[in-house]
Amino acid sequence: MEKDKREAPEQADMFSGNEEEWLELEREVRLAMPPYVVSSPLPDDTDRLLSSLRPSFHSLAEKKHAAEQHRDAFAWLASEPRKDPRMSALVKLQLNLYSHWYWIASFALFAMLISAVSMSQMGTDLVRGAFSYAVPLFMLAGWLYAVRPQDEGMRLVEAVTPYPPALIWMTRTVIVLACNLLLGIAGSIIVYASLNELLFFPFLLSWMAPTVFVCGLLTYVTFRLGWQVGVAASVIGWAVWYGVSEAMLYLSSQPRFDYQALADCLVLAAGGMLLMAAWRRSLACAYAAGEEVRPA
Amino acid sequence: MIELNQVYKARGSFRLYVEKLRFNTGLHLITGPNGAGKSTLLQIIASADVPDKGTVSCNGIPYQERLSYVRGRIGFVPGEAIPYEDMTALAFLSYMGGLKGVTDTASHLKLLELFGLKGERATRVNRLSLGYQRRLMLAQSLLGAPDMLVLDEPLTHVDGPEQRRIIALLALYARARTVIVSSHEPEMWEPNQTVALNNGSPVSA
Numbered sequence A: 001m002e003k004d005k006r007e008a009p010e011q012a013d014m015f016s017g018n019e020e021e022w023l024e025l026e027r028e029v030r031l032a033m034p035p036y037v038v039s040s041p042l043p044d045d046t047d048r049l050l051s052s053l054r055p056s057f058h059s060l061a062e063k064k065h066a067a068e069q070h071r072d073a074f075a076w077l078a079s080e081p082r083k084d085p086r087m088s089a090l091v092k093l094q095l096n097l098y099s100h101w102y103w104i105a106s107f108a109l110f111a112m113l114i115s116a117v118s119m120s121q122m123g124t125d126l127v128r129g130a131f132s133y134a135v136p137l138f139m140l141a142g143w144l145y146a147v148r149p150q151d152e153g154m155r156l157v158e159a160v161t162p163y164p165p166a167l168i169w170m171t172r173t174v175i176v177l178a179c180n181l182l183l184g185i186a187g188s189i190i191v192y193a194s195l196n197e198l199l200f201f202p203f204l205l206s207w208m209a210p211t212v213f214v215c216g217l218l219t220y221v222t223f224r225l226g227w228q229v230g231v232a233a234s235v236i237g238w239a240v241w242y243g244v245s246e247a248m249l250y251l252s253s254q255p256r257f258d259y260q261a262l263a264d265c266l267v268l269a270a271g272g273m274l275l276m277a278a279w280r281r282s283l284a285c286a287y288a289a290g291e292e293v294r295p296a
Numbered sequence B: 001m002i003e004l005n006q007v008y009k010a011r012g013s014f015r016l017y018v019e020k021l022r023f024n025t026g027l028h029l030i031t032g033p034n035g036a037g038k039s040t041l042l043q044i045i046a047s048a049d050v051p052d053k054g055t056v057s058c059n060g061i062p063y064q065e066r067l068s069y070v071r072g073r074i075g076f077v078p079g080e081a082i083p084y085e086d087m088t089a090l091a092f093l094s095y096m097g098g099l100k101g102v103t104d105t106a107s108h109l110k111l112l113e114l115f116g117l118k119g120e121r122a123t124r125v126n127r128l129s130l131g132y133q134r135r136l137m138l139a140q141s142l143l144g145a146p147d148m149l150v151l152d153e154p155l156t157h158v159d160g161p162e163q164r165r166i167i168a169l170l171a172l173y174a175r176a177r178t179v180i181v182s183s184h185e186p187e188m189w190e191p192n193q194t195v196a197l198n199n200g201s202p203v204s205a
Helices: A002-014 A019-032 A043-071 A087-097 A100-119 A124-147 A152-159 A165-194 A200-225 A227-252 A259-282 B038-045 B067-071 B089-100 B105-114 B130-141 B160-173
Strands: B002-011 B014-023 B026-031 B053-058 B074-077 B148-152 B178-182 B193-198 B201-203
Touching: A087 A165, A087 B089, A100 A124, A100 A165, A124 A165, A124 A200, A124 A227, A152 A165, A152 B074, A165 A200, A165 A259, A200 A227, A200 A259, A227 A259, B002 B038, B014 B038, B014 B201, B026 B038, B038 B148, B038 B178, B074 B130, B089 B105, B089 B130, B105 B130, B130 B148, B130 B160, B148 B160, B160 B178
Parallel strands: B026 B178, B026 B193, B074 B148, B148 B178
Antiparallel strands: B002 B014, B002 B053, B193 B201
């Protein structure tokens, strides 16, 4: 500390020279070192510099762009914004899946059924029987065509999309059911118009109940145990209903109560509940072949 | 990045077990003899099947937590899959594009062109050769440029020159994304990683 105090006045003496001496010193330095004295750049100088660098900038930008393009040559595929899954879009897509032959075949089968019933002068019980056996059969055949359960490859491909795999099956099932119900109702109106003694609503119930029941059983069991078991269960369910229906028909011949209509109502309700349960299950975004939902 | 942790799957007498496996950006090849478990592993990676035990995650997100999101980012081609036969090539791509939320017809046409199918856009699938059907199946897997491509034997039925073109195309795609393929002909590929399977488990390649 003492040493510092001694040196401070000496340094003050050294820098306290005459201002003229300082200016002289500066002149000498300027004369001695002209190449090293830098003048301020003019605007023209800046323009020239930028012009000379511009090609290099362009080249660098092109190289960067080319590198990005080279890195992701498929960026054009990703540029389109994706649409979120929507039920209406799924229904529209699934409707496109049905070839025109499916619709032609469906119309033709119902036309044949209506013609056979109308032209053969059947009794009302036989008319009810014909519809109640034929419509569930049409529905089952349509399901096997439309859902294409045997096509495992496409099932796997469709599973890896944002839509739950079972929901795709459920949508196709509902389309098939709706098609058969609509054609059945149209056919019922035509048959009702041609057969005066037929009671419309019991007749409607007689074929609608087994159709909805078979469809509900098929879908519900398919989502739990696979489509083969689902088809087997629906056929067995149909056969059981056939037996019960015959028994109810016999009991209904007694004048006390219309057991047939009661059985139809119960079967229709059971089918509706099975379909609702299957629908709820189909909304789970589960795996295609997993344990939670098994559409195959 | 896809990560498998202690994945176990039983199918009849067959058992698949993967202790730990990671797929980063790049081309990955899965090899092995018939019955080694390649298709089962690919189905699990593609989220088309669920492991009995263990987890599969995509960028750290377990599949079961955001399955719909994950599935929207995977393109998958199973080993034996034929597009719907009564559809035309373009209708099939439009159908699959609809399921994936990619509805721009221009991109469907570009994909057909990329796989040499532009001239077959109006041809029904059942009139296409098996090689063309396979190419169409590959084209659908690229819809929306998914982050991950999972392809089981992508070159089946495809002829020689087209095989080389598809390999080059997939290698280019793998520069920015994850591509996992299985093949009986590993010598044709130049992968970043090779996973050899035997009896349902990876062996050192």
